[in-house]
Amino acid sequence: MKRYGTRTRRRAGRLGGTLTALAAAGGLLLTGCSASGSGSSHAEDSSMDKSSGFPAPAPPRPTGDEDEQGLREDTERAPDLLSTFALDVDTASYGYTRRVLAEGRAPEPSQVRPEEFVNSFRQEYERPDGNGFSVSVDGARTTEDDWSLVRVGLATRLPEESGERPPAALTFVVDVSGSMSEPGRLDLAKRSLGVMTDRLRDDDSVALVTFSDEAETVLPMTRLGGHREEIHGAVDRLEVLGSTNLGAGVENGYATAVEGLREGATNRVVLVSDALANTGDTDADSILEKIDSSRREYGITLFGVGVGSDYGDALMERLADRGDGHTVYVSGEKEAREVFCEQLPRHVDLTARDAKAQVAFDPATVKEFRLVGYENRAVADEDFRDDRVDGGEVGPGHTVTALYAVRTAPGASGHLATATVRWLDPETRTPHERSGQLEGASLHESVRSAAPRFQVTVAAAYFADALRRSGDAERYRPLPGTPGLGRLADQAEELADRTEDPAVGQLADAVRQADRLM
Incomplete structure (x- = not known):
């Protein structure tokens, strides 16, 4: 039985806040792989061999008081130069923030998850x-x-250019409650599902x-x-009805996915909703508990739109994180087509399960560090190699x-960090x-002298x-x-010109909108 809740949350504050290093000796000095003098280097795959030089989990330490979001007040604490988190490819926070700013509103701080901004590019x-x-x-300094x-x-491998991949078995769980009558909700979902039906392969199932x-x-x-017209008809008949019993939708969706489970296929539940649950079960943990055996036993992942x-x-976001999946947000026709017609078919395969990362900073050169975001994905350092602890599911092309943010010792120029990713073969x-x-x-001597994509990050x-x-x-x-x-x-505007990337231009526009509001 996997554990992701109580134990893995108890060190969230260490990742979200500043971690002060008081250590001297090289107890945490981890050599990993030889560096060959470049900024990054790669090691051969390893499994359970803990003598291979990869970062070892730190012993558990007292955590002190935490608030409801796991962010810590500054208190004196023992040395900790390890950072461990489950991988996350969500981008919904950034997409929704852009929508809110375009409407002349400021997002709530709790809705801003920095890792989802960074991973949107x-x-x-x-x-x-x-x-x-x-x-x-x-x-860069x-x-x-x-x-x-x-x-x-x-990074994972790119999708097969030939289109070769296991067949997909996709269960779409579509919100048809009253709130979905707003333009850009159910109407957008229906058009997107219709186009996607034409894009999927004959051996895929929905x-x-x-x-x-x-x-x-x-x-x-x-x-x-042989059944595309039947599927188009079912999509076309969708219409808005009553309240939002999201819990019932997810539970029924997983039951339908299990009933139609296909061996050798990628089995996934795709939830399309505004997530404004107002009747039935509205708690993410309770909803997921009801479908826990289906999720774990059959490896069915959840994709939230x-x-x-x-x-x-x-x-x-909580449903996707706990449901071994990820979320995106769509606000218009172009984004919806990209998600349903390009991303979903392209990324339907999995290349890694329960993926976790651990970064070990060298106590001889690093005084403190702070991970930007990932508060909701924190994993206890000692659970890095415990494969019962949930990580993230990641597909090709991600x-x-x-x-x-890293504070180094004055004049330090030696080894700074070893980053290790661990995953299970899908x-x-x-x-x-x-x-x-x-x-x-x-x-790099400055951020502005670094590579353009580093600057975008x-x-x-x-x-x-x-x-x-x-x-x-x-x-x-x-x-x-x-x-x-x-x-x-x-x-951001300069970077948009340098990269010729429309997405970076949209970032510049969003920053301008925020500047006018704040």
Whole structure:
């Protein structure tokens, strides 16, 4: 039985807040793989061999008091230079924030999850040949003395260009409650599902479950080949009804997925909703407990697609995190087509299960660090190699980025950090690990002199940081070297020109909108 709740949360504050290092001796000095003089390096796969030089879990330590979000007050604490978290490829927080800002509103600080801002942008990390991950580590010094920003980048292989992949068995759970009548909700979902039906392969299967006051299986698991018109008809007949019993929809969706389970296929539940649950079970943990055996025994993952100007972001994010999946948010036709017609078919396969990352900072060179975001994905350091503890499920074509603010010892230029990712093979459940390292000498002298994609990562993190601090300045410490929103917008516009990436241009627009509001 996997454990993700109580034990893994107890160190969330160490990842979310500043971690002070008082250690001297090399008890935590972890050599990992040889560095070869570059900013990052890669190790061969390893499984349970703890003598291989990978970072070892730190012993448990007292955690002190935590508030309801796991963020810690500054208290004197024992040395801790390990950072451990479950991988996350969610992007919904950034998508919804853009929607809110475009409507002239400021997002709530609790709705801003920096890792989802950072992971919303394309990266240029090296890709592995097979399943699992490549590991890249780089960094740049900031304008604040002894503070640098360090980026840990993980990437999976690209989807097969030939389109070869296991067949997909997708159970769509569609919200048809009254709140979905707003333009851009059910109408957008129906159009997107219709186009996606034409894009999926003949050997793929889909089922359709709807929910309002109650849940109903509209279409059992049905092969696309020879049945596309039947599936189109079921989608076209969807109409808005009553209240939002999201719990019943998820429970019925998983039951339908289990009934139509296909061996050798990727079995997934796709929840399309504004997540404004107002009847039945509205608690994420309680909902997931009801489908726990289906989720764990059959490996069915959850993909959440959020819609609507009012959106239950917290509920959807928690469902996806605990349901071994991820979330996106769509606000328009273009985004919906990208998600349903491009991303979902392309990423329907899995390349890694229960993936976790651990970054070990060298006590000889690093005084303290702070992980940007990932508070909801924290894992106890000693659980890094405990494969009963949930990690993240990741498919082909994904990248995962973690950004750290790191204070080094004055004049330090030696080994700074070893980053290790651990995952289970999606079919055999065999564990593997891969590592990369960072040397102080390879840090760029400034963020502005680093690669453009590194600068985009930093700009996204600065943006999220500014939004959170604008709503709760006492709670969140500013990242080192942070510019004002006006200057950040200028920098994002320059990066949009350099990268020729429309997504970076949208970031610049969002920062401008926030600057006008705040």
